[in-house]
Amino acid sequence: QITLKESGPTLVKPTQTLTLTCTFSGFSLRTSGVRVGWIRQPPGKALEWLALIYWDDDKRYSPSLKSRLTITKDTSKNQVVLTMTNMDPVDTATYYCTHNSPWFGETHWGQGTLVTVSS
């Protein structure tokens, strides 16, 4: 059974760096083909794809946010970390991590964590 859970601060100040951790179980990022992604959703708005990390440490980013995002993995801890620099109030959103399948899409989602950017 695959589960994912996001953790991190609920409130960050403008210009600060956000660090979110996704802790998962039921699969391993050592397994060929496995990927973990991050997606966000501002309140009342649509889903926005952010980043993806592959089992072989390949990484993909949203072009519009690429300069601000870094995705890393710690396979020993079953964790994926997303950092986003220079946070702005427009980055206020629920951030989800997902188990991504190259064949089926985002098959499993965490519950999400709401991050508010405010001074």
Added chain:
Amino acid sequence: DIVVTQSPDSLAVSLGERATINCKSSQTVLYSSNNKNYLAWYQQKPGQPPKLLIYWASTRESGVPDRFSGSGSGTDFTLTISSLQAEDVAVYYCQQYYDTPYSFGQGTKLEIK
């Protein structure tokens, strides 16, 4: 980058009636080597994360009721709910996962008329 556009933005349908949501991608999402469309549909209920309903444009995820069906190929796709139930009230998103950056449509809010 592939842009995905859904229509309509919102939809009100009577219980037991058919609901149809459209999704269009700016480029084909049909992978020629396996003839699969890399297009998924998700359902999001209030306060919950999205849930995968359909992948490969027309394959239902395990446990998804058969009143949900997907169709289309290339750049034009449709999600159909054949007989709307009260529990189907949600926002529905399509997503292309043919190429990164993977992209979502803007969502379609489905309500009961």
